[in-house]
Structures are given as C-alpha cells and as structure tokens.
Amino acid sequence: MPTTNLRKLRTNLNRRKLINSGFAFLGATIIAIAIIILLGLTLKMAFQGAERITPEFFTSFPSRRASRAGILSAWVGTCLVMLVTAMAAIPLGVASGIYLEEYAKKNWLADLIEINVTNLAGVPSIIYGLLALGLFVYELRLGQSILSAGLTLALLILPVVIVTTRESIRAIPNSLREASYALGASKWQTIWDHILPYSFGSILTGVIIGLSRAIGETAPIITIGALTFIAFLPKSPFKSEFPFLSFEWLQAPFTVMPIQMFNWVSRPQAAFEINAAAAGTVLIGMTLGINAIAIFLRYQLRKDIKW
Amino acid sequence: MNYKQKGFKTAGILAIAAASVALVVPAVKSQSGxxxxxxxxxxxxxxxxxxxxxxxxxxxxxxxxxxxxxxxxxxxxxxxxxxxxxxxxxxxxxxxxxxxxxxxxxxxxxxxxxxxxxxDAITVVANPENPIESMTVEELAQIWDPESEGEITNWSQVNPEWPDAEFVLYGPGADSGTFDGFTDKINGDEGASRTDYTPSEDDNVLVQGVSSDPNALGYFGYSYYEENQDKLKAIAIDAGEGAVVPSVETVRDGSYAPLSRPxxxxxxxxxxxxxxxxxxxxxxxxxxxxxxxxxxxxxxxxxxxxxxxxxxxxxxxxxxxxx
Known part of the structure; x- marks a missing residue:
C-alpha cells in the first residue's frame, strides 16, 4: 500500500515538473521571439542606413538631395529640447513625489491628486500637444520654441517621474527613517541626507524611461510648431562677456530627429529611405546612450549602499 | 556623507559633459539675421x-x-x-x-x-500587369463613388470589356489635399468617396500596395509615380477629348484634365x-x-x-x- 502511494505521488510530481518546465520553455521562447524580432528590425535599419552614417551626416543641414542631407539641426534640436525637458521634469517630478509620499496627509485631496497623476500617464501625447499650444504658445507667449517643446515633453513624462519617485521612496526601509529621527534629524534632513540619496538610483530609472519616451515623440512637438527645414542652429548658450551664459537659444525655432525621419520616410525618392534609416539608427544610439549613462550612474550610486 | 558626495559628483560631471556636447556645436555654427x-x-x-x-x-x-x-x-x-x-x-x-x-x-x-x-497632377495608377490602359472620368467616378461601396467591386461591372476580377483600391486618407482634390474633381463633391479602400497618409505605402497586386488601383501625387515608373502604370484619363497620360508636357499644356491643378x-x-x-x-x-x-x-x-x-x-x- 505505501509503495503504490509513493508511486502515485511520484507520477503526480513528475507531471507537475513537466508542466513547470513546459511553462519555463514557453516563456523563454516568447522572450527569444520578441528579442529576435526587435534585434532583426534594429539591425536591418542599421545595415540599411550604415552607408549614410558619416561625419558629414552629423554636420550637414537638410537638403533636397539625399546624399547631401544631414541631421545637424535635428540632433542639436533633440539634445536641447531634452535638456529643457530634463531640467523641468526632474525637479518638479521628484518634488511632487516626495510631497505625495512624505508630506501629504491621506485625505481626499491626496486621493484626487493621485488619481489624476495615474490617469495623466495614459493620456495620448497629442492631447499634451494641444494643451501646450494653448497654454505655452498662446497664453504664456513662449513662442514655437525649444522652451515650449521642452516644457511640453516635460509635462508628458511628469507622471512617469512622479510615480517612480514614489515607488522608490516607498522601497526604503522605515527603520532608516526611524534611525535618522532617533539621532535628532529633522524631517527635511532625513529626506535630503538619507531618503533621496538612497532612492536616487531608482528615481533615475524612472527619469530615463521618461526621457526615452520623450525623445521619440513627434505628435505634440509638431502641434506646437516644430519645423522641418531649418538650416541654422540656435544661438550659443555661451558668450564671451559676463555672465558667459545666454538663454536666447530657448526662444529659437527648431526641429527634432523623429520629425526629420518622418519627412524622409514620406519622400518619393528611395534614396531618402537610407537617410531615414540612418537617422533612426542615430536616434536609437542616442536612447541607448542615455540608458547607458543611467545604468552607469545607478551602478556608481548603489555599490556603496548596503542594508 | 562620503557616499553622497561621490554620487553627486559623478552625476554632476556626467551632466556637464552631456550638456557641453549639446551646446558647443551651436556655438560654432549659429548665425544671426x-x-x-x-x-x-x-x-x-x-x-x-x-x-x-x-x-x-x-x-x-x-x-x-x-x-x-x-x-x-x-x-x-x-x-x-x-x-x-x-x-x-x-x-x-x-x-x-x-x-x-x-x-x-x-x-x-x-x-x-x-x-x-x-x-500637382493627381495620378491614377494600376499594376503594370493590369490590361486596362485608360479610363473615362465617369468610369473613375463610378469606381470611387460613395454609393458604389460594397456594390461595385469587379472591373467588369464598370466596363464589360475589362477583366472579370475583383479590384482592390488604394488612396490617401481624408486629411490629405490630394484626397480633397480627387473627390472634388471626380466625384463632384469634396470629401465624397467610398470608404472600403486602403487609405494611407504615406504615399509610399500606396505605391507598395499597387505595385504588389495586379488588381489594385490607386491615386496619389505625380512625383510618387515619377519615382516609381518601373513598378507602376499610369492610367490615361479621358475627360471627353481622348485619353491622356500624365506627363510634364500634358500637365503643362492643360490637356491632362481634370486631375491637374496648380x-x-x-x-x-x-x-x-x-x-x-x-x-x-x-x-x-x-x-x-x-x-x-x-x-x-x-x-x-x-x-x-x-x-x-x-x-x-x-x-x-x-x-x-x-x-
């Protein structure tokens, strides 16, 4: 009797193990398919565009001749817009996250803000474009400029930054807060000296996810009036006389990489498709670059934290 | 404390490096005027x-x-x-x-x-394998009329001499000026078009569609036809004075009507x-x-x-x- 029982148990166990490994296999296959497709698409684009990725491609303005056309105004525009976006979204988003997590009383107002923030993350980007056209361009008269575009994209990624900030603050063990208070630190000292530095790595991840989304956005940027052909660059932010910094570039007209790509893809001449592929490869390179910086920073910051 | 300083220092250095790359180039290239x-x-x-x-x-x-x-x-x-x-x-x-x-x-x-x-000459295109060479404005109107939706689906319904096969239609989306122009000139009412066709705002998608299907018919701007002449055939349009194929000459002298416009x-x-x-x-x-x-x-x-x-x-x- 005990032997049959044991045998039954074994068959049952084996069957479960089979199901288990079957599921693991299924999962691995799905991941492999997804990665192969992604890799395939990226590599195809990279190979198609490889011949056009030369130093001149980065230093020439758009042109009607595919071989002469470059992405200078586009990549400078993208970098400057991203700079404004980061400058606006990071302080605002992190501050909101801290407020909601550490200061806000749990009442209807906090609930309302919370619901709003979560919903904002799901709003289509064109809506942000229309909002920004009305608010930044017409009401605040910021013009169809780098500043407007950067602020628009900052709005777009704000929910992502706020939510990840809250998540990462919440992940910090409460004992750390208590230890800090026990030594006589004020609330702000606790946040600034402990909570923020410890959660910085995770906050950074959220910021990078947001920026990677913003860098590829076209719709809201076109809505507020980004250009397609622009053969000059914004004024330099550095000048020779005091105070050595100039902010005129914020007011400058601009274009960004995805718009340039879109324009090339829709041209009748096949040669422009190579340009589009090359620009796409550069854009992916830029995104990967931002990601690499984030991973490096996170590694640097986390290696000293132990708890 | 030590940890914090180090972390912010690294972040600061990287931020400055990234910012200067983005900012130095404009310094060299920017001009005023x-x-x-x-x-x-x-x-x-x-x-x-x-x-x-x-x-x-x-x-x-x-x-x-x-x-x-x-x-x-x-x-x-x-x-x-x-x-x-x-x-x-x-x-x-x-x-x-x-x-x-x-x-x-x-x-x-x-x-x-x-x-x-x-x-801009709106060009009606078909696959090179399609035997149809020309169409009258009425025939085009019959193919694209809103009332033909689901009713007229076969070439031979429009003209008995045409092949007995179902056609597949391609055209620009309703936001396009080409769509406005075509519906205005052919269907007599701007925006009036059947909707059971494959629309795309990207004309290259239309080129792709028509060039890969022998029974496809589509329309788009002349420049897309000119660049893809090896894959497409332009249909000659007959507005009552003989069929005319779009070309630089026929558009300039006004004989390619009614689909050309300044x-x-x-x-x-x-x-x-x-x-x-x-x-x-x-x-x-x-x-x-x-x-x-x-x-x-x-x-x-x-x-x-x-x-x-x-x-x-x-x-x-x-x-x-x-x-």
Whole structure:
C-alpha cells in the first residue's frame, strides 16, 4: 500500500515538473521571439542606413538631395529640447513625489491628486500637444520654441517621474527613517541626507524611461510648431562677456530627429529611405546612450549602499 | 556623507559633459539675421525646401528661412493667426485658400498675395500587369463613388470589356489635399468617396500596395509615380477629348484634365514689403523652373512664372483661384 502511494505521488510530481518546465520553455521562447524580432528590425535599419552614417551626416543641414542631407539641426534640436525637458521634469517630478509620499496627509485631496497623476500617464501625447499650444504658445507667449517643446515633453513624462519617485521612496526601509529621527534629524534632513540619496538610483530609472519616451515623440512637438527645414542652429548658450551664459537659444525655432525621419520616410525618392534609416539608427544610439549613462550612474550610486 | 558626495559628483560631471556636447556645436555654427517663416502643405514642401536651401547658400546665411509641414489647412491657421509671434510670412498650399480661411485672415488683418509655383497632377495608377490602359472620368467616378461601396467591386461591372476580377483600391486618407482634390474633381463633391479602400497618409505605402497586386488601383501625387515608373502604370484619363497620360508636357499644356491643378504659395502682403522677403519670393519664382523638376514635380511655364513675379511686384492681393 505505501509503495503504490509513493508511486502515485511520484507520477503526480513528475507531471507537475513537466508542466513547470513546459511553462519555463514557453516563456523563454516568447522572450527569444520578441528579442529576435526587435534585434532583426534594429539591425536591418542599421545595415540599411550604415552607408549614410558619416561625419558629414552629423554636420550637414537638410537638403533636397539625399546624399547631401544631414541631421545637424535635428540632433542639436533633440539634445536641447531634452535638456529643457530634463531640467523641468526632474525637479518638479521628484518634488511632487516626495510631497505625495512624505508630506501629504491621506485625505481626499491626496486621493484626487493621485488619481489624476495615474490617469495623466495614459493620456495620448497629442492631447499634451494641444494643451501646450494653448497654454505655452498662446497664453504664456513662449513662442514655437525649444522652451515650449521642452516644457511640453516635460509635462508628458511628469507622471512617469512622479510615480517612480514614489515607488522608490516607498522601497526604503522605515527603520532608516526611524534611525535618522532617533539621532535628532529633522524631517527635511532625513529626506535630503538619507531618503533621496538612497532612492536616487531608482528615481533615475524612472527619469530615463521618461526621457526615452520623450525623445521619440513627434505628435505634440509638431502641434506646437516644430519645423522641418531649418538650416541654422540656435544661438550659443555661451558668450564671451559676463555672465558667459545666454538663454536666447530657448526662444529659437527648431526641429527634432523623429520629425526629420518622418519627412524622409514620406519622400518619393528611395534614396531618402537610407537617410531615414540612418537617422533612426542615430536616434536609437542616442536612447541607448542615455540608458547607458543611467545604468552607469545607478551602478556608481548603489555599490556603496548596503542594508 | 562620503557616499553622497561621490554620487553627486559623478552625476554632476556626467551632466556637464552631456550638456557641453549639446551646446558647443551651436556655438560654432549659429548665425544671426532675419528669419523668413514658412509653413504649410507637404506637397509644396519639397519645392520650398529646395528653394530655401539654394537661397541660403546664395546669401550665405544673412537671411534665415524655416519651413514647417503642418498641412495646407494647418499652414493657413498660422498664416492668418491673430498672434504675431505665431504668424508665418509665407504659406505653402496645395489648394486655393478656402472661404473660412479668408475670413480668418480678414479678422486678423492679414492680406495676402497668391502665387502659383508648380502643378500637382493627381495620378491614377494600376499594376503594370493590369490590361486596362485608360479610363473615362465617369468610369473613375463610378469606381470611387460613395454609393458604389460594397456594390461595385469587379472591373467588369464598370466596363464589360475589362477583366472579370475583383479590384482592390488604394488612396490617401481624408486629411490629405490630394484626397480633397480627387473627390472634388471626380466625384463632384469634396470629401465624397467610398470608404472600403486602403487609405494611407504615406504615399509610399500606396505605391507598395499597387505595385504588389495586379488588381489594385490607386491615386496619389505625380512625383510618387515619377519615382516609381518601373513598378507602376499610369492610367490615361479621358475627360471627353481622348485619353491622356500624365506627363510634364500634358500637365503643362492643360490637356491632362481634370486631375491637374496648380499649387501655391501665399505671401503675407505686409511681410512682402520687407526687402528680404521680397528678395526670397523673387528668388523662388526665378529658380522654380529648374528646381521643381529636381524634386519630381511639374513646373509652370516660364510665362506663368513671369506672371507670378509681376503679380507679386504689383502687390496684387486676394485670390483668383478660390471658388
């Protein structure tokens, strides 16, 4: 009797193990398919565009001749817009996250803000474009400029930054807060000296996810009036006389990489498709670059934290 | 404490490095001067881009030209804007200005000079394997009529001599000026079209679709046909005076009807008094004949460009083309 029982148990166990490994296999296959497709698409684009990725491609303005056309105004525009976006979204988003997590009383107002923030993350980007056209361009008269575009994209990624900030603050063990208070630190000292530095790595991840989304956005940027052909660059932010910094570039007209790509893809001449592929490869390179910086920073910051 | 300092230092160094890469290049390349703002149709865009490129090479960056692509309607919205910061100097348009746009311009106190710059010939294309060579306007209308939706699906229903096979239709989406033009000229009512066809705002998708299906029929701008002549066949259009295939000659002499139409630039009359805008417009009209074919469109005749220059120099405001 005990032997049959044991045998039954074994068959049952084996069957479960089979199901288990079957599921693991299924999962691995799905991941492999997804990665192969992604890799395939990226590599195809990279190979198609490889011949056009030369130093001149980065230093020439758009042109009607595919071989002469470059992405200078586009990549400078993208970098400057991203700079404004980061400058606006990071302080605002992190501050909101801290407020909601550490200061806000749990009442209807906090609930309302919370619901709003979560919903904002799901709003289509064109809506942000229309909002920004009305608010930044017409009401605040910021013009169809780098500043407007950067602020628009900052709005777009704000929910992502706020939510990840809250998540990462919440992940910090409460004992750390208590230890800090026990030594006589004020609330702000606790946040600034402990909570923020410890959660910085995770906050950074959220910021990078947001920026990677913003860098590829076209719709809201076109809505507020980004250009397609622009053969000059914004004024330099550095000048020779005091105070050595100039902010005129914020007011400058601009274009960004995805718009340039879109324009090339829709041209009748096949040669422009190579340009589009090359620009796409550069854009992916830029995104990967931002990601690499984030991973490096996170590694640097986390290696000293132990708890 | 030690940890914190180190972390922020690394972050700071990286931020400064990233910022300086983004900022040093503008320092080298940026120039100052007045700006001519242009926006509007994507059909006119390649021509304006070519002219702007040549113009900036010519005057070495003394005047800067920016060109946007927000569509004919979107372009007019900026051109006739109440807000001077948004208002453009020149608007690209693939159709004449509409009445509500005129009203908008009037409300903003904007007067404009309308100048045709090239022809856009809507080209009806089929797969090269398709035996059909020409169609009358009536036959086209029957194929694309809203009432044909789900009813007329076979070539032989339209013309008994045509093959007994189901056709597959491709065309631009409803936001496109080409769609407006085609439905207006063929179906007699702007926007009236059957909807059971494959629409795409990207004409290259239409080219792909028609060139891979022997029973496909589609329509789009002439430049996309010109670039893909090896994969597509243009259908000759018969408007009652014999079938005519679209080409530079038949479009220019007006025999390719009714699907050819001029495309325009609209110049703000007040901006036209500025010397740099006047210089740019004259540069545009004197060089268009050479530059227009380069981007695959059909140029006007030299006389028509002369008329445009005269119109501009005399400051003749208003539209002659609009209904």
């Amino acid at each position: 007045s700006i001519i703002k242009i926006d509007g149709s994507s059909t006119v865009y390649p021509i304006t881009e070519a002219v702007a490129e040549e113009y900036q090479i010519e005057n070495k960056g003394a005047t800067q030209v920016t060109v946007g692509v927000s569509g004919t309607g979107g372009g007019f919205k900026k051109f006739c804007s109440e807000d001077e910061a948004v208002r453009t100097d020149i608007s690209d348009a693939s159709r004449p200005i509409k009445e509500e746009e005129m009203a908008m311009c009037e409300a903003a106190g904007v007067e404009y000079i309308e100048i045709p710059v090239a022809y 495309i325009y630039i609209y110049v703000n009359a007040q901006a036209a008094e500025k010397p740099e805008v006047a210089e740019f417009v004259e540069f545009y009209l004197t060089n268009a004949e050479g530059l227009v074919p380069e981007v695959g469109s059909v140029p006007l005749t030299p006389e028509e460009y002369q008329e445009g220059i005269a119109r501009f120099q005399n400051g003749e405001t208003g539209t002659t083309a609009a209904k």
